[in-house]
Amino acid sequence: MIRMLDRLLLFLYSIAIGAASVIAIAAACGAFQTSFLKNAVSDFTGESRSIQGTVIGVGIVLFLVSLRFFIVSVRRTGASAPTINQRTEHGDIRISVETVENLALKAASRTKGVKDLRARVRIAESGLEITIRAFIEGEGSIPAMSEDMQRTVSQQIEEATGIPVAEVSVFIANVTQSPTTFKSRVE
Structure with a gap:
């Protein structure tokens, strides 16, 4: 306000x-x-x-x-970067949003045929809302690749941070062709 x-x-x-x-x-x-x-x-x-x-x-x-x-x-603000704060029985845990974005990129990169990834994390009351933007290679199934990426990112983030993931949205920006190698024929 x-x-x-x-x-x-x-x-x-x-x-x-x-x-x-x-x-x-x-x-x-x-x-x-x-x-x-x-x-x-x-x-x-x-x-x-x-x-x-x-x-x-x-x-x-x-x-x-x-x-x-x-x-x-x-006036100076308390934190220079946005963080996710958790309270445990041993004390407070602060995880930067940038850390969660990097974890999401690392998990999404495990999906075969995916390249040029970008991630954005928003904090919602129901949990983290993660958006992954990606280019994919070849002719694989986009829905299957997207679901695999969503599952991998969600599991990795929840396991690494302990924060529930409410949603992982995948945006396939484009399909790129992998460079084909031509054999040159010498006569």
């Missing part, structure tokens, strides 16, 4: 700063008449209290948003 609010604030802030920048550039290039600029400045500082109050209010809001973004940019 906080991240969504920060994104909304960043969007509104960038629009406001962008508009102010365009106005400042236009004023510096002489796009406005001098009398118009003098009247605008006197409205901000002079007799019209409603305009003056609005300008002060907008200025305070922009300052507070700037302060929020400064704090967010300087």
Whole structure:
């Protein structure tokens, strides 16, 4: 929720700063008449209290948003990489998502005819959701290869980490032909 609010604030802030920048550039290039600029400045500082109050209010809001973004940019987060946390009777175990992705790639590579693998792991309440993207060689059965890969990845991840795997999705990106070797004939 906080991240969504920060994104909304960043969007509104960038629009406001962008508009102010365009106005400042236009004023510096002489796009406005001098009398118009003098009247605008006197409205901000002079007799019209409603305009003056609005300008002060907008200025305070922009300052507070700037302060929020400064704090967010300087604040350090606890973990640099996303992790999966488990509690055992002996203490806590933290496994990085990258480790689980590498385990999934290792398990998927055991499937015959599979190459150029990529893995993505998402953490869900029901367990890990793993997506494998692969290129396959030759003319093997895609459903059989995919099921074998799903079974191997699921078993390997659950055995290695102790974390239940909710789903293993396999995306076959393309079929490649294995390079054929031609025998040259010398006469």
